[in-house]
């Protein structure tokens with residue numbers, strides 16, 4: 001039978017709705033499918049077959065559905081429908097088979113020639129990726145603390161007021177909140193203050209999140225992005241990176257804090273670097289301190305980098321305030337400030353990276369300029 005004859009053929013009416021009669025009617029169509037799929041050797045023939053049977057408007061399957069299925073009495077629908085689906089699957093299978101065997105065997109000489117590789121051509125140069133200076137510095141710091149037994153903890157950049165402020169002993173309305181230049185998420189005035197979302201202004205909220213998940217003892221460092229509504233200039237960016245640290249155990253003292261940070265700075269800048277601690281204030285530590293290191297550029301004798309003071313301020317730290325443990329205790333009773341103590345610290349990774357690599361403008365690090373980044377490859 002010729003394809004065009006089948007395509008133009010009408011669908012004969014069903015002689016009845018018994019299973020036997022239906023089987024016969026569908027078998028006849030199935031025979032037509034088989035005949036018309038015999039010579040599907042070109043993409044054109046395959047497409048013609050597809051249109052002939054599955055075409056949305058004029059395909060024979062549609063005609064069969066119209067002639068047999070739509071007009072059938074309700075009780076016969078299911079029997080016809082099952083056979084119809086089998087027929088459709090058969091057609092699709094034949095199509096798939098024809099397309100895949102055509103795809104494999106049908107590559108003609110011309111197509112093959114266009115795929116041939118000229119091995120004498122110069123190779124495609126692949127650009128080498130490089131670690132970003134901030135990430136490289138972050139990894140160095142993480143490695144230093146890993147050697148002292150610290151694990152890494154991370155937390156979300158979109159944070160709640162509770163974790164960013166309240167649980168760290170910044171009560172609502174506390175003036176220390178003003179020093180953080182917080183970027184808040186809009187449209188949350190109907191929520192209770194503690195649930196309102198903001199861009200975290202520091203990595204300290206992850207201290208609380210981690211304590212809620214793990215009882216003491218705890219030794220963690222927390223790297224991450226933080227955000228503040230700061231005007232951009234050579235040393236400020238509204239997005240920057242911090243490394244936070246938290247150590248909690250029995251009998252942790254300020255001496256442990258000093259020893260840990262002094263050692264970390266010597267690892268980072270070399271063993272001749274010295275540290276010194278000044279009283280400071282953070283709501284979540286008591287006492288609090290700012291830490292300076294002797295200028296790694298001039299060794300402490302004074303130069304432009306340290307503004308001729310011989311010292312560079314690098315981080316904030318302190319002993320964890322008992323009120324912070326009280327918040328942690330709501331979820332983990334073992335954070336009892338009568339039984340345990342701890343220290344915490346926070347430093348700006350970007351500043352450390354800038355000092356390390358002599359970068360004078362922080363915006364260079366976040367502009368995505370390959371001419372800058374390639375220097376670290």
Ligand code: DAH
Pocket residue numbers: 201202203204244245282285316317318343344345346347
């Ligand atoms: N979160 C402080 C800030 O961003 C930095 C800091 C200071 C973190 C003292 C600490 C700490 O963990 O103990 O300004």
